[in-house]
Amino acid sequence: MDNSLLLNSIAKYVTLDEQEQELLLSVVHHKKAKRKQFVLEEGDVSSKIIFVISGCLRSYAVDKNGTEHVLQFAPTGWWIVDMRSYITGEPARLSIDAIEDTEYIFFNKTEFEELNLKIPKFERFNRLIGQNAIATYQHRQVDNAIFAAMERYANFCQLYPSLIKSLPQKQVASYIGVTPEFLSKMLNTQVVK
Incomplete structure (x- = not known):
């Protein structure tokens, strides 16, 4: 399994030496x-903790009426x-759940916490991506x-530029907080103008 996407994602924030990379990769699980x-x-x-290698996952909650409210999409590299x-x-x-067939890496909580102790740079990486998240x-709430x-x-x-064409309008509508019908009407109105 090619782990370069994961290592490249981490390298945007911190530089792990070869030994640190090997330690990190020794505890990843592929699924x-x-x-x-x-x-x-x-x-x-x-x-x-899940990292998407290919495909797309989404997180959502369902209200008492059975309506889904999408919190996040996680395409490749998220x-x-x-x-x-x-x-x-x-x-x-x-x-x-998976929006499409998806390949991902995950870290079990115990192993992830041990990595943070053994590789201080990895802990820094986690702090930085946590701050970005x-x-x-907050930006989305505003x-x-x-x-x-x-x-x-x-x-x-x-x-999510890579998802605009591939996601069903129902899921996009859920993410932005409107009904699918409203989104369709809104987009059709924009095309007409």
């Missing part, structure tokens, strides 16, 4: 998920986890509060 297959189900405990469940050990409120989440649907859609397209 595949078929389209619509769960990687984490609501109610289970999240005990893995990380995904139910962080609250991972940190606290409480049951996950999110589900993570928090900043992105966008949802102050921007109209079309602006939220434009931000979605900027954040």
